[in-house]
Amino acid sequence: MFYLGVIADDFTGATDIASFLAQNGMSVIQYNGVPAANNLPPDVDAVVISLKSRSCPSEEAVNDSLSALRWLRAHDCQRFYFKYCSTFDSTADGNIGPVTDALLTELGESQTVISPALPVNGRTVYQGYLFVHQQLLSESGMRHHPVTPMRDSQLLRLMEQQASGRAGLIPLATLQQGSEAVRQQLAQLRQQAVRYVVMDAVSEDDLLIQAAATEDMRLLTGGSGLGFGVARHFAATHGTKSDAQRGRPVAGPAVVISGSCSTMTNAQVARYKPQAPHFALDIVRCLQDRAGYAAEICRWVVEQGNSTLAPMVYATSDADKLQQIQQQYGAAESSQAIEQLFARLVPLLAENGIQRFIVAGGETSGVVTQSLNITGLHIGPTISPGIPWVRASDRPVSLALKSGNFGDENFFARAQLEFMP
Numbered sequence: 001m002f003y004l005g006v007i008a009d010d011f012t013g014a015t016d017i018a019s020f021l022a023q024n025g026m027s028v029i030q031y032n033g034v035p036a037a038n039n040l041p042p043d044v045d046a047v048v049i050s051l052k053s054r055s056c057p058s059e060e061a062v063n064d065s066l067s068a069l070r071w072l073r074a075h076d077c078q079r080f081y082f083k084y085c086s087t088f089d090s091t092a093d094g095n096i097g098p099v100t101d102a103l104l105t106e107l108g109e110s111q112t113v114i115s116p117a118l119p120v121n122g123r124t125v126y127q128g129y130l131f132v133h134q135q136l137l138s139e140s141g142m143r144h145h146p147v148t149p150m151r152d153s154q155l156l157r158l159m160e161q162q163a164s165g166r167a168g169l170i171p172l173a174t175l176q177q178g179s180e181a182v183r184q185q186l187a188q189l190r191q192q193a194v195r196y197v198v199m200d201a202v203s204e205d206d207l208l209i210q211a212a213a214t215e216d217m218r219l220l221t222g223g224s225g226l227g228f229g230v231a232r233h234f235a236a237t238h239g240t241k242s243d244a245q246r247g248r249p250v251a252g253p254a255v256v257i258s259g260s261c262s263t264m265t266n267a268q269v270a271r272y273k274p275q276a277p278h279f280a281l282d283i284v285r286c287l288q289d290r291a292g293y294a295a296e297i298c299r300w301v302v303e304q305g306n307s308t309l310a311p312m313v314y315a316t317s318d319a320d321k322l323q324q325i326q327q328q329y330g331a332a333e334s335s336q337a338i339e340q341l342f343a344r345l346v347p348l349l350a351e352n353g354i355q356r357f358i359v360a361g362g363e364t365s366g367v368v369t370q371s372l373n374i375t376g377l378h379i380g381p382t383i384s385p386g387i388p389w390v391r392a393s394d395r396p397v398s399l400a401l402k403s404g405n406f407g408d409e410n411f412f413a414r415a416q417l418e419f420m421p
């Protein structure tokens with residue numbers, strides 16, 4: 001039996017919440033996809049299952065999420081958490097609503113919370129509106145996202161567009177009265193048949209109150225901020241564990257793979273270029289000659305063996321260039337061509353001795369992890385909030401999977417220099 005089962009809709013989202021759970025005292029194991037194995041390590045408090053269900057067709061997202069839920073239930077999991085992006089990546093016809101509905105129905109529950117806030121990384125919710133630092137979500141760089149452009153910031157509206165039930169709000173004023181007030185308001189909203197309760201939060205204290213007030217709820221949904229609250233709440237009653245040692249990065253050659261076009265990744269790539277050898281992907285070669293191109297890039301990476309900092313291969317482009325590429329080659333076609341190039345390149349790199357992969361972008365991280373056939377991960381030390389080093393449970397390969405907008409500008413260098421194997 002274990003306390004918490006997390007179903008994450010992408011890979012960096014999974015390592016993000018796994019990192020917050022582990023750092024705040026839980027023993028965590030992460031699996032890529034629904035595990036085939038049935039034997040869980042002893043003394044596990046939380047199992048995180050990462051899916052690639054954020055932007056696939058919603059029927060597939062629902063089926064994969066239900067398979068994960070059934071696996072967790074079959075292994076005596078007590079509570080469940082659907083982890084999506086702190087920037088609610090989805091659009092009006094996205095998967096967060098359908099997956100939430102399916103999980104509620106399968107569990108026979110009538111209410112859950114919607115809590116994407118992650119104040120430590122600038123994501124806050126006020127009056128049901130999601131902010132990224134000082135900007136509304138819809139005015140932030142997320143409005144240009146290549147796959148899920150976010151043009152609305154109102155979580156109640158987004159949820160009602162995507163899902164089948166009614167949304168309601170617990171505003172900051174109630175949060176600030178403490179967990180009992182929140183509990184009472186949850187009960188009132190339940191009587192009014194409100195199925196999805198959006199919760200404001202602008203600080204970690206608000207997340208701790210959310211976690212305390214929802215301790216009897218079987219399904220929670222949100223970013224990793226509420227996960228932090230749940231872990232703290234759990235540790236206060238069950239004590240803390242730490243197994244970060246098992247996730248420490250291995251020694252061995254490294255590479256940086258950047259497939260995110262977020263504002264922060266653009267800044268990180270720009271900062272890293274003068275520090276290390278770098279290779280910009282040519283979209284035409286990705287579309288026309290993936291096999292030859294992947295072999296060529298692999299040779300280039302291996303040739304950079306003597307550089308102090310790892311070579312970087314990147315597709316990262318700013319909003320103008322991205323728009324131009326998408327108009328010329330199609331948005332889906334270009335993003336798939338890049339993902340497929342990485343899917344060919346990464347196994348070649350592993351065959352040629354690369355053991356540490358620093359990856360930017362959730363979808364890109366999914367491609368990298370799947371193409372390496374990594375099934376289980378131990379969670380190591382945190383590089384930046386929500387980005388830990390993680391280590392494959394069956395071989396000496398380490399990964400740092402960075403969500404698009406996470407990390408500071410010097411992240412790529414810091415991940416290597418401050419965490420020497």
Ligand SMILES: Nc1ncnc2c1ncn2[C@@H]1O[C@H](COP(=O)(O)OP(=O)(O)OP(=O)(O)O)[C@@H](O)[C@H]1O
Binds near residue numbers: 265316364
């Ligand atoms: N130059 C480019 N032209 C077109 N598509 C691109 C380009 N660069 C990257 N992409 C695609 O954009 C998508 C970026 O998604 P990804 O999830 O990897 O990053 P992100 O959305 O910034 O990160 P996160 O999901 O963690 O916020 C990928 O499908 C990638 O292949």
Ligand SMILES: O=C(O)[C@@H](O)C(=O)CO
Binds near residue numbers: 013016084223
């Ligand atoms: O919650 C976040 O912002 C991240 O974990 C994420 O999901 C981005 O892919």
